[in-house]
Amino acid sequence: MPLQAGRSLSHLLRSRAARASRADSFGLFDSLQQTAQSMSTAIVHAIPAISAVPE
Known part of the structure; x- marks a missing residue:
């Protein structure tokens, strides 16, 4: 029984x-997604x- x-x-x-490592990788994915979104926003504003x- 103890076994x-x-x-x-x-x-x-x-x-x-x-479960903790899965949640951690989801958190990492969220932060990567936010970083990509802010980078694309910066690029759109910079164009x-x-x-x-002038050349």
């Missing part, structure tokens, strides 16, 4: 760790300024 309890506890800890510069 079974230990096994289920380790399974619980492993699944919790997997008229770049094209207005």
